[in-house]
Amino acid sequence: MPLAMLRRGVLATSLLLAGIAPSMAQNSDPSFNVVNRSGTTIQELYVSSAEVNTWGEDLLGRNVLSNGRSFPVRLPSGQCVNDLRVVYEGGRAEERRAVDTCPLNEVVFGNQQGGATAGGKRGPTTSGRTGNPSFNLVNRTGKTIQVLRASPTSDGSWGEDRLGNDVVPPGGTFAIRLPAGECTYDIRVEYEDRAAEERRGVDLCSVANVTFP
Template sequence: MRLAPPRLAHLLGCLLLLLCCAAVTTPALAQRDPSFNLVNRSGQPIREIYVSPSEDRYWGHDLLQADLLPDGGSFPLRLDPSAGCLQDVRVVYVDGRPEERRRQDTCRMVQMVFGSGAGGPAARGPARPDAVPQGRGNPSFNLVNHGAGMIREVYVSSVQLNNWGEDRLGEQVLPPGRHLAVRLPAGDCVNDVRIVWMDGRSEERRRLDTCALVNLVFQ
């Protein structure tokens, strides 16, 4: 049975519309991939790499695990598109020095370079106001949960104070394998740290020189 001309024209019009939508949306979706290559041009190996969405409070797992990224090497970071384009990136060199890049639009870059060659818009991005300052006198550090259970409270206080202050986790918890970035004002390096596990056990570390720390591990 033949299709009437008006119906045939309607079907052809719908088909053309679908083809046009596919041609427009397919490139746009391809541009939303946050994956990129991290390139080391620092002159020394990188021992740890962390990448997390900028709205996430935790760094997550070291993506290098037990490996090292040598000077001149690159490491492919394959990220799920659902993670979004704005990512925070942290590396730790073999000498213990950390370096961070905040709020990077990784959907718009092919590679991110750490080291002397780290120039241009593909490597740099705007720094978040709470980015960790580098150099001496920086007491900020990462508190790492390598235990089997969750941490429900974290307190960090200068030894010059007589109270612990507010719980830095608030209503959140710190699961096993996750990091909490502890931001402290520059210059006050000697601090006390207290955590409370989900089962109510507490642990304290007293008179820590946090300016000499990158990671403080509880397990």
């Protein structure tokens, strides 16, 4: 009788794990679609783990990604935090650093008009995409984030510190609530040692988390 009970317990455990496994796999799937809404052709696409220092091969190969089209990026399970780089027709490049792609279906490139200036915002731009840009700020650095500024890319200033009196310690997460409307934002964090880091042209309506570094 004890042996029979043991066998039934093993069978029940196996069935339970079979039901859980697909959910776990889904949560750790970093694959996504790159969507081109830039108004020009993307000629090169690179995606690599944020933990490595090289971009690797051009995923488009001999192909290009025309405006309005999407391209599937398939990554190994669990490789959630990735760096992305695209090179547009004419040679201009754009990068997204430390993007948590596991909760995403797509990463959008587009509405990146105007040039960036050192220490400040780029000039006004126009974005037709709207939605809910609220996100979670995730601090995976070894330093405390003391200031977070997030403003629409079409805005000419960084605006207020959205952390207020709060800080985000290493390993911490902080929910940033933004008004519904424009999706494309520029983000700037300032650390306890006065160092700063910026992300430009992030489509916040397509991401749940923005991770530094």
